[in-house]
Structure formats: C-alpha cells, structure tokens
Amino acid sequence: xxxxxxxxxxxxxxxxxxxxxxxxxxxxxxxxxxxxxxxxxxxxxxxxxxxxxxxxxxxxxxxxxxxxxxxxxxxxxxxxxxxxxxxxxxxxxxxxxxxxxxxxxxxxxxxxxxxxxxxxxxxxxxxxxxxxxxxxxxxxxxxxxxxxxxxxxxxxxxxxxxxxxxxxxxxxxxxxxxxxxxxxxxxxxxxxxxxxxxxxxxxxxxxxxxxxxxxxxxxxxxxxxxxxxxxxxxxxxxxxxxxxxxxxxxxxxxxxxxxxxxxxxxxxxxxxxxxxxxxxxxxxxxxxxxxxxxxxxxxxxxxxxxxxxxxxxxxxxxxxxxxxxxxxxxxxxxxxxxxxxxxxxxxxxxxxxxxxxxxxxxxxxxxxxxxxxxxxxxxxxxxxxxxxxxxxxxxxxxxxxxxxx
Ligand code: SF4
Numbered sequence: 001x002x003x004x005x006x007x008x009x010x011x012x013x014x015x016x017x018x019x020x021x022x023x024x025x026x027x028x029x030x031x032x033x034x035x036x037x038x039x040x041x042x043x044x045x046x047x048x049x050x051x052x053x054x055x056x057x058x059x060x061x062x063x064x065x066x067x068x069x070x071x072x073x074x075x076x077x078x079x080x081x082x083x084x085x086x087x088x089x090x091x092x093x094x095x096x097x098x099x100x101x102x103x104x105x106x107x108x109x110x111x112x113x114x115x116x117x118x119x120x121x122x123x124x125x126x127x128x129x130x131x132x133x134x135x136x137x138x139x140x141x142x143x144x145x146x147x148x149x150x151x152x153x154x155x156x157x158x159x160x161x162x163x164x165x166x167x168x169x170x171x172x173x174x175x176x177x178x179x180x181x182x183x184x185x186x187x188x189x190x191x192x193x194x195x196x197x198x199x200x201x202x203x204x205x206x207x208x209x210x211x212x213x214x215x216x217x218x219x220x221x222x223x224x225x226x227x228x229x230x231x232x233x234x235x236x237x238x239x240x241x242x243x244x245x246x247x248x249x250x251x252x253x254x255x256x257x258x259x260x261x262x263x264x265x266x267x268x269x270x271x272x273x274x275x276x277x278x279x280x281x282x283x284x285x286x287x288x289x290x291x292x293x294x295x296x297x298x299x300x301x302x303x304x305x306x307x308x309x310x311x312x313x314x315x316x317x318x319x320x321x322x323x324x325x326x327x328x329x330x331x332x333x334x335x336x337x338x339x340x341x342x343x344x345x346x347x348x349x350x351x352x353x354x355x356x357x358x359x360x361x362x363x364x365x366x367x368x369x370x371x372x373x374x375x376x377x378x379x380x381x382x383x384x385x386x387x388x389x390x391x392x393x394x395x396x397x398x399x400x401x402x403x404x405x
Contacts, residue, residue, distance in 0.1 A: 009164035018230040020224045058090070109130050125168055154185050356369045
C-alpha cells in the first residue's frame with residue numbers, strides 16, 4: 001500500500017487540465033476530501049514497475065552512500081512482490097545519471113518527500129534528487145528524476161511533474177534566491193539525459209497557475225479535458241465503461257477521418273491544418289480504444305450476452321506445430337540431413353553489445369568491440385511527424401530539391 005497525493009506531481013498532466021478527473025478518481029477509490037488527505041493505493045504492480053523501483057533504490061543508495069551501481073550487480077532486490085537481480089545492463093544504465101549528479105554536487109538530497117502545501121494545500125511528492133549548486137557567485141537549483149521505463153520517451157521541456165518537485169525542493173531548502181533551475185530527466189532506455197532550464201520567476205509563475213487550478217478543483221468549477229497526456233494513466237479511462245467524454249472526443253476524431261461514420265448531433269470537421277494534425281497525432285489512441293471495445297464486445301458475446309447484431313464464432317485455426325518436437329527433428333534430419341535446419345544467424349547488435357562491449361566490471365572483448373564499432377552504420381531515419389515544440393529542427397525536403405536544381 002502506498003500513499004499518493006491526490007494532486008500528485010506524477011499525475012499533474014491529468015489533474016491540472018482535466019480537473020473533473022479528480023472527483024471521479026476519488027469516487028473510484030472510495031472518496032475523501034481532495035485537500036484533506038492522500039489516497040492510499042494498492043498499486044497494480046508488474047515486473048516492469050518492480051524493475052523501475054529497484055533501479056530507483058540502487059540509484060538512491062549510490063547517491064546517498066557514495067556507492068557505484070556496479071556494487072549491486074548480482075544482488076537480488078525485492079520490490080512490489082517481485083524479485084529482481086541487478087545486472088550489468090542496469091548498472092550501466094544508471095551510471096551516466098549518477099555521474100552527472102556527482103559532477104554538480106557531493107551531497108544531493110535523495111528521495112525527499114517535498115511539501116507542496118504553499119501551492120497545493122496538503123499535497124506532496126517524492127523528489128528523486130535535488131540540490132543547490134554554488135558556482136561563480138550564482139546559485140542554481142537542480143532536480144533530477146530517473147525514469148527507468150523504455151517505452152515512451154518523456155520530454156524534459158515543459159515537464160509539470162519536475163516543476164512541482166522543484167517548487168517543493170525550493171521550499172524544503174528554505175526558499176533560497178536561485179539564478180536558474182535545471183530540470184533533468186534521466187531516462188537511460190528512452191532518450192538518455194534530457195534537460196530544461198528555467199528561472200525562479202518562471203517556476204513561481206507556474207506555482208501560481210497550480211494554485212488557480214487547485215482553487216477551481218476545490219470550488220467544483222471543473223471540466224473534462226481529454227488529451228493523450230491526461231488520459232494515459234487515468235483510472236477513469238480503464239474503469240468499467242471507460243470515460244464517456246474521452247470516448248466522445250476520440251469518436252469525433254474518428255468520424256472526421258471516416259466520412260461514412262456519422263455521430264448524431266456531431267458535424268464533421270474538415271481534416272485540414274490543425275484538425276488533421278490532431279487526428280493524426282491521436283490515431284494510436286483511437287486504434288487502442290477500438291481494440292479495447294473489440295475485446296469488450298467479444299467478451300460480452302462469449303459470456304452469452306452479445307451486442308445486438310453480433311455473435312462469437314470459432315476463429316481460423318492457429319499455426320501448425322509438432323506435438324513432439326524431438327521426434328519431428330529426428331525424422332527430419334533422417335530425411336533432409338543439414339537441410340533440416342535453418343541457416344545460422346549472427347546475434348543482433350544489442351545482444352553483441354551485452355556480450356562483447358567491455359564494462360567497468362565486465363571484461364568483454366575490447367579489441368573485437370573496437371573493430372566491430374568501425375563496421376557499425378545506421379540508415380537515415382524516415383521523416384516522422386512530431387509536435388512542433390520537439391527539440392529536433394524541422395525537416396523540409398523541398399529545400400534540398402531546390403538546392404539540387
Ligand atoms: S480519461 Fe481523460 S477525460 Fe476522462 S477523466 Fe480521465 S483524464 Fe479526464
């Protein structure tokens with residue numbers, strides 16, 4: 001069981017925009033006043049979340065006691081009901097962020113519960129790492145947050161979660177005058193070290209925004225505002241029946257993209273400019289929701305309560321397989337000899353890196369690794385669409401064509 005602030009930093013992308021979600025989640029979790037307490041949550045733990053918890057614990061112990069991640073290699077640590085054995089890969093992933101913290105401070109504050117009450121009464125968060133750096137008569141506040149997930153890269157620019165940690169850490173450290181605030185997301189498996197620098201004035205202005213959001217939530221002046229970021233981890237979305245405002249939002253986008261799909265009372269919008277980008281950007285959410293609905297509809301049919309007009313039938317046969325693989329292999333070798341086997345294939349570069357690249361406490365094969373590096377190349381990436389504030393410069397192909405002419 002874990003205590004979570006109702007307006008927690010990690011949930012800020014949701015509650016600060018979709019303010020109506022707070023009361024709904026409250027209902028799902030059994031109530032209580034928003035400002036008065038926290039939620040005690042029995043987290044849905046998974047092997048992956050446990051791995052993240054272990055990574056945080058190793059990082060915390062390294063930073064607090066001057067240890068190295070390699071000291072933990074081979075150690076089995078339990079988290080959230082799972083056991084995880086720290087390996088070279090995790091140690092290497094954690095090292096970069098730890099080294100960066102140490103470049104700036106010898107005494108970071110780690111895993112500090114920071115009080116957000118001045119902006120969000122009775123709310124709090126747990127800040128991975130924070131410290132003050134005094135350099136050339138300037139003072140800087142640093143916040144560093146480990147994200148061990150390999151799935152979705154998290155951008156440091158615009159991060160609300162880290163701005164809340166920064167407010168809490170600044171308050172915890174006695175509200176010092178600081179010239180800059182550096183927010184760092186350390187996501188070793190999805191983009192590496194990411195940074196965003198803001199001023200104290202900008203941070204405090206954000207704090208005022210959060211105060212205004214809090215006042216609205218307390219006053220019940222709330223609204224549903226579905227968005228990818230807001231809905232992604234929202235419990236309302238995954239509750240039975242889902243979230244009607246989000247479904248409506250997704251369905252309207254699907255209707256815009258599909259002229260034969262009519263929603264009573266909804267006037268299709270032309271898919272140009274901003275609206276087209278909105279639909280394109282949310283295509284994965286629309287597809288995922290449709291897949292969920294398909295599963296629900298199938299389940300209803302299998303349970304003997306099919307959605308009117310549908311029924312479940314047996315699907316196509318699955319792939320063929322040998323019931324006795326050893327016997328089949330012997331028969332095949334007898335008939336085909338070596339042709340019974342697929343050609344041998346060299347392992348992939350990620351696997352090679354694990355086995356060949358030398359590490360701090362892993363001998364590897366340094367000479368081979370050096371030679372292999374000379375042979376590694378990567379094809380150019382295909383153009384892709386990203387939000388306009390993405391850190392990469394915009395790619396405009398016609399400029400190249402014009403140069404060629
Ligand atoms: S699923 Fe999205 S729209 Fe619905 S309550 Fe949650 S954040 Fe708001």
